[in-house]
Amino acid sequence: MEFLVLEQTPKLFPSYRAAVLRRPNGASLPSRELRLPNVTVDVAHLAQYNRVCGFRLRDELPATYPHVLAFPMALSLMTAADFPFPALGIVHVANEIQVLRPLRSSDAFSLSVRAEALRPHERGRQFDVVATASIADSPVWIGRSTYLRRDSDSTRAVGSTRAVGSAQSSINKSDIFDLPRATAVWRVPRRTGTDYARASGDRNPIHTSRLLARAFGFKSTIAHGMWTKARCLAALEGRLPAKFAVSVQFKLPILLPATVEFAANGGQIAVHDRRTGKPHLTGTIVDHDCADPDEGAR
Incomplete structure (x- = not known):
């Protein structure tokens, strides 16, 4: 593994330009970890993020916030010339976060990002992007994002009609019937995609442009999956353990x-369509003392 220490957070515009113009030129995931030392929190940006996702304004960082801080590094890694897949064809299908100790806005920490675990999937190939926040070389937060790269042959095999870039995952009947009972109703306005894009830096046009969202097979813009996860945790703010693991799967956009x-019961969480009951997100939250401490460091 090669370790590349960065002097500053990568700029997003060059990565987005590379996502559009650069052709992948790799056969495997890069054996490279990006490291950014001495990361500090911009409290104004934190406040913006908290407002968009529904968190209270406080010193403790939301569990999903380090994902946003690591996003420019992840995008830089995934748009590099030696990355095997085009960034525009990658779908975020699952996300796991482990909070090993609460992070506060006053903390300085390092961030590292790497890609690993390339593996086959019935619709193509999957891989993980792992981000880690550390203090004094000890991990305090670990995020694992699972991405799917659809292959044309496998897509035809499962009868999908969605364009590449769709956030849709497979839905089983059990996903609907096993959802916990709803505890709240959320009205998600059209501006949610744009507001989260500004707060997170994730400006995928399927979240911000109705015209381009339709070009990718959607009737309108769609909410970011990580906004949905963050909104779930905001709804549970004050009731979460100090150390916990939260894993979600992104279903229908x-x-x-x-x-x-929104539903939360016995460690299960879900967001589903109010009319049809079809799931947008399903997941679990467990006290980290009950979870495998090495699971997120696979």
């Missing part, structure tokens, strides 16, 4: 504007 139902 939320077409904006939308009315959805």
Whole structure:
């Protein structure tokens, strides 16, 4: 593994330009880890993020916030010339976060990002991007994002009609019937995609442009999956353990504007369509003392 220490957070514009213009030129995931030392929190940006996702304004960082801080590094890695897949054809299908100790806005920490675990999937190939926040070389937060690169042959094999870039995952009947009972109704306005894009830097046009979202097979813009996960944790703020693991799978996209139902029961969380009951997100939250401490460092 090669370790590349960065002097500053990568600029997003060159990465987005590379996502459009650069052709992949790799057969495997790069054996490279990006490291950024001495990361500090911009409290104004944190406040913006908290408002968009529904968190209270406080010193403790939301569990999903380090994902946003690591996003420019992840995008830089995934748009590099030796990355095997085009960034525009990658779908975020799952995300796992481990909070090993609460992070605060006053903390200085390092961030590292690497890609690993390339593996076959019935619709193509999957891989993970792992981000880690550390203090004094000890991990305090670990995020694992699972991405799917659809292959044309495998897509035809499962009868998918969605364009590449769709956030849709496979839905089983059990996903609908096993959802916990709804505890809240959320009205998600059309601006949610644009507001989160500004706060997170994730400016994929399927979240911000109705015209381009339609070009990718959606009737309207869709909410970011990580906004949905963050909104779930915001709804549980004050009831989460100090150390915990939260894993979610992104199902059907939320077409904006939308009315959805949120459910939380016995460690299960879900967001589903209020009318049809079909899931947008399903997941679990467990006290980290009950989770495998090495699971996120695979």
